[in-house]
Amino acid sequence: MTQHIPKVVSERISQQDSERLTKRSAATQSYDCSKPRDDKYMTFEEMECFLKNLCENSTRASLTSIGKSTENRDIWMVHLRSEGPKAGGAGAIWVEAGIHAREWISSAVGLHLLKDLLQDDDGTAGHFDVYVVPMANPDGYEYSRTSDRFWRKNRSKTSKPECSGVDLNRNWGFHYGVGASDFECSEVFKGAAAFSEPETKALRDAMKKLKDNLKMVLSLHSYGQQLLYPWGYSKKETAPDTEELIEKGRVFADAARARHDKVYTVVNSAGDLYTASGATDDWAKGVLEVKYTYTLELRDEGFHGFDLDPSHILPCSEEVWDGLRALLKEILAE
Numbered sequence: 243m244t245q246h247i248p249k250v251v252s253e254r255i256s257q258q259d260s261e262r263l264t265k266r267s268a269a270t271q272s273y274d275c276s277k278p279r280d281d282k283y284m285t286f287e288e289m290e291c292f293l294k295n296l297c298e299n300s301t302r303a304s305l306t307s308i309g310k311s312t313e314n315r316d317i318w319m320v321h322l323r324s325e326g327p328k329a330g331g332a333g334a335i336w337v338e339a340g341i342h343a344r345e346w347i348s349s350a351v352g353l354h355l356l357k358d359l360l361q362d363d364d365g366t367a368g369h370f371d372v373y374v375v376p377m378a379n380p381d382g383y384e385y386s387r388t389s390d391r392f393w394r395k396n397r398s399k400t401s402k403p404e405c406s407g408v409d410l411n412r413n414w415g416f417h418y419g420v421g422a423s424d425f426e427c428s429e430v431f432k433g434a435a436a437f438s439e440p441e442t443k444a445l446r447d448a449m450k451k452l453k454d455n456l457k458m459v460l461s462l463h464s465y466g467q468q469l470l471y472p473w474g475y476s477k478k479e480t481a482p483d484t485e486e487l488i489e490k491g492r493v494f495a496d497a498a499r500a501r502h503d504k505v506y507t508v509v510n511s512a513g514d515l516y517t518a519s520g521a522t523d524d525w526a527k528g529v530l531e532v533k534y535t536y537t538l539e540l541r542d543e544g545f546h547g548f549d550l551d552p553s554h555i556l557p558c559s560e561e562v563w564d565g566l567r568a569l570l571k572e573i574l575a576e
């Protein structure tokens with residue numbers, strides 16, 4: 243079942259929001275909003291302007307706020323409607339980026355993917371309904387940009403006044419609490435309860451609406467150049483469809499490597515990285531039963547880590563697009 247979201251952006255964005263998105267601060271005025279930046283990491287305000295521009299200028303793209311962050315920023319979702327003979331029939335793809343504040347490359351790649359998906363150069367992506375949330379943690383991102391570069395969590399208040407923030411990738415309700423912390427000051431604080439955070443609630447509710455139609459969920463993170471497949475919550479349990487997850491994952495990695503010779507390894511989350519529950523991928527697999535769910539750790543392999551130069555934005559986006567397109571082609575052929 244395909245979810246129908248109105249295509250005209252103004253149907254979903256209030257007059258007030260629309261004015262705010264158009265009226266930009268002086269710092270953003272040098273950016274014309276027509277394409278994602280590759281010379282620097284964008285401000286949240288620049289991202290909003292780009293998203294609005296993209297959806298106003300395309301008949302296939304629409305923009306919806308799926309909820310508000312703790313500090314009242316919008317969590318934007320772009321829906322790229324399927325087209326062509328298989329329209330709607332190929333299913334839906336979910337791409338989420340920016341859950342971790344300091345992983346700036348993830349949203350940068352998410353924004354570039356939007357442009358590539360819409361351009362759909364070989365007609366693969368257009369068969370799918372694609373939903374992209376390019377900035378899932380806007381408060382954390384802005385805090386990382388302006389106050390604390392290596393901030394990871396969101397910015398909600400906890401019971402400890404001196405420690406804010408919940409790790410949004412430990413807050414999803416599937417085997418909640420394994421490999422996560424109860425301690426508010428920890429980087430991997432799981433929150434007071436599963437889905438205690440407005441950001442994870444918004445993502446969950448939007449994904450639930452697509453439930454039966456979802457073929458793939460891809461969560462963009464950094465760093466490590468790894469395509470992680472579930473489970474993350476346990477080394478002992480094997481996720482359904484593991485063989486196919488690995489097989490399709492290798493298709494991604496081969497195509498990505500062919501672009502700029504960067505190696506992405508296809509590995510099991512708990513077995514090869516570490517045990518951690520409460521992440522998007524496990525919840526989508528375990529609760530929504532989506533066949534293909536991955537976390538993609540982008541560039542680099544650790545030399546610069548989170549502090550990746552913006553010169554990587556373009557090549558990293560290109561290799562991910564090539565990998566994703568090849569993977570989608572395989573899913574389409576199933």
Ligand code: 0X9
Pocket residue numbers: 342345411463464465470473474475511512516517518519520521522523524537539
């Ligand atoms: O620990 C995480 O949340 C992810 N790595 S990161 O360095 N970007 O923080 C990996 C999550 C993998 N998936 C699960 N553990 N389910």
Ligand code: ZN
Pocket residue numbers: 341342345411463464
């Ligand atoms: Zn991350």
